[in-house]
Amino acid sequence: MDDFVQLLKKLSEARGPSGFEDEVREVVIKEMEPYVDEVVVDRWGNVIGVKKGASNYRAMVAAHIDEIGLIIDHIEKEGFLRFRPIGGWNEITLVGQRVWVRASDGRWIRGVIGSTPPHVTPSGKERDAPEIKDMFIDIGASSKEEAEKIGVVIGSIAVLDREFAVLNGKVVTGKAFDDRVGVAVMLYTLRQLRDLPVTLYAVATVQEEVGLRGAQIAAEKINPHYAIALDTTIAADVPGVGERLHITKIGKGPAIKVLDGGRGGLFIAHPGLRDHIVKLAREAGIPYQLEVLYGGTTDAMAIAFRREGIPAATISIPTRYVHSPVEVLNVEDAVNASRLLKIVLERTTPDIVDKFLDKKVK
Numbered sequence: 392m393d394d395f396v397q398l399l400k401k402l403s404e405a406r407g408p409s410g411f412e413d414e415v416r417e418v419v420i421k422e423m424e425p426y427v428d429e430v431v432v433d434r435w436g437n438v439i440g441v442k443k444g445a446s447n448y449r450a451m452v453a454a455h456i457d458e459i460g461l462i463i464d465h466i467e468k469e470g471f472l473r474f475r476p477i478g479g480w481n482e483i484t485l486v487g488q489r490v491w492v493r494a495s496d497g498r499w500i501r502g503v504i505g506s507t508p509p510h511v512t513p514s515g516k517e518r519d520a521p522e523i524k525d526m527f528i529d530i531g532a533s534s535k536e537e538a539e540k541i542g543v544v545i546g547s548i549a550v551l552d553r554e555f556a557v558l559n560g561k562v563v564t565g566k567a568f569d570d571r572v573g574v575a576v577m578l579y580t581l582r583q584l585r586d587l588p589v590t591l592y593a594v595a596t597v598q599e600e601v602g603l604r605g606a607q608i609a610a611e612k613i614n615p616h617y618a619i620a621l622d623t624t625i626a627a628d629v630p631g632v633g634e635r636l637h638i639t640k641i642g643k644g645p646a647i648k649v650l651d652g653g654r655g656g657l658f659i660a661h662p663g664l665r666d667h668i669v670k671l672a673r674e675a676g677i678p679y680q681l682e683v684l685y686g687g688t689t690d691a692m693a694i695a696f697r698r699e700g701i702p703a704a705t706i707s708i709p710t711r712y713v714h715s716p717v718e719v720l721n722v723e724d725a726v727n728a729s730r731l732l733k734i735v736l737e738r739t740t741p742d743i744v745d746k747f748l749d750k751k752v753k
Contacts, residue, residue, distance in 0.1 A: 394749045395579050395726055396563065400555040402571035406499065408460025408477045408492055412436055415456045419574060424498045426581040427593065433612065437519035438595040438607045443588035448741045453606050453690040454622065455599030459714055461549040468530030470545060476523055478600035483520045484715040488656045489552035490528060494542025501552060502530040513521050526582045533647035555600035561722045567719040568597065570726050572708050573621035580729045588740040596690055603693035610694040610701060616744050617664055619703045619735065621712035624682055639709035642721040644678030645728035648705035649685040658692040661702035663747045668704060671734050677727050682707055702747040706731060
């Protein structure tokens, strides 16, 4: 388990918001190359590892490497940086945070997120949460010219400055567990795999947080016969939240998704593939939870409706405080997700895939 923790730490601390995943991509390539037959990076930056199997049937596993971030859209004359979000932020998590800002030459420089001090806020508004439009990044520059000399330009990106840490035993905290833990599960599983009944395409996808973009591209290219997304899910098992709204609990095993989505439409996991995953978890004695989540979705939605339709499901890792600097999970849930993924990949034979497809591969 210690080796999984070290892998997750390396991925969590890497910096890579949607559309700017370069640093994370290099980590993934290095970790993936020894365990696959081929690594390809497509035009948009998805990393695709191919591990050949005993048949021409194709399985796709997807986990996204991007994290939510910030992008500079204005530099004040006093040197403060105004920004807009990349992905979905809850504003209250941003005030008072340290950040890394990427300079035009690729260096990362430190800054802090500030807003109007409560002491000079209009009476009655002191405790109101500021909106992103009212926040700024302070890099210690005294003028726009100095900020530009440091290397900040319009379009510079920023991510939170947060280290991975162990809280207690197997419970850890850090940034970007959504979805670096899914990437870690995929890479960790690759280390364990031997002979496969189908050819595996392990895809570290880009731009999931801004519309599931990378998975769409990869699924069109690969056209898999079935697919599994790996991602975090909501664990709202905290004080003040009724049990029905917990969705999942940390430490109770990975979640097998039944349904997710929201205002953009619901995604229902392919029933045959979902039931197959549940059956294998039961047979192997792997603890699991069934997940119904109204709000948020995964790469599985983007994959499922490509080409003629692809049976797709999701294995989720329960995570508290998703989209915050202090996401929390139990490493055992992630390791059990890897155990389950390994069994699914090794035991999903062409005849089982045919049942999902209701036809044989031509």
